[in-house]
Amino acid sequence: MMGIGMSFQKSADSSPDHLLTLRAATVRQRSSRKNRNRRGLTLIELIVAFSIMLILSSMAVPLARARIQAERRKALLYALTDMRHAIDRYKDNCDLGYFGPPKQGSNCYPESLTILVEGVKLAQSADGKVMKFLRRIPLDPLTNKTEWGLRSDQDDPTATSWGGQNVFDVYTKSTDKDADGKPYADW
Numbered sequence: 001m002m003g004i005g006m007s008f009q010k011s012a013d014s015s016p017d018h019l020l021t022l023r024a025a026t027v028r029q030r031s032s033r034k035n036r037n038r039r040g041l042t043l044i045e046l047i048v049a050f051s052i053m054l055i056l057s058s059m060a061v062p063l064a065r066a067r068i069q070a071e072r073r074k075a076l077l078y079a080l081t082d083m084r085h086a087i088d089r090y091k092d093n094c095d096l097g098y099f100g101p102p103k104q105g106s107n108c109y110p111e112s113l114t115i116l117v118e119g120v121k122l123a124q125s126a127d128g129k130v131m132k133f134l135r136r137i138p139l140d141p142l143t144n145k146t147e148w149g150l151r152s153d154q155d156d157p158t159a160t161s162w163g164g165q166n167v168f169d170v171y172t173k174s175t176d177k178d179a180d181g182k183p184y185a186d187w
Helices: 016-095 115-117
Strands: 149-151 168-171
Touching: 016 168, 115 168
Parallel strands: none
Antiparallel strands: 149 168
16 A cells, blocks of 8 residues: 555565665664764763863872871870870889889889880789780881880980980881971970
């Protein structure tokens, strides 16, 4: 049946299989044009996305470094405060005579940091009780070691070498400086 205004001519090439083949070729041609255009657009999208990621990461890296430095400063301050409080508690207990007579030249300060960890026997204790002041020597967050600079009460306050008489103060062995330009060793 033919519609109005339509003409239909039969030819050898008008078989239904041939029409399907022509239609499939036309669809493939259109889709290959779309894919060709889509590939170029995808590349542009990747370049734009990469540029955005580059800009964001370049802004995030300094922020991450600053945050890590702030956490290290906080950990350093905590470790120094913890050890200094332990030294002060040792001194107070020694001054009260809990450890017996103090060693000559120590001025009731501990001889080393390990004494604060291992503990000291109480002189009045019959069963040999030990008083400890630190659980462990803290890790220096700037050097990642448990080695700290030590000062005795006879040393110069700015000395970098330890006299060995006692442990009056501790400091980091790092040569880094804080944001104000003050060395961390002076904290």
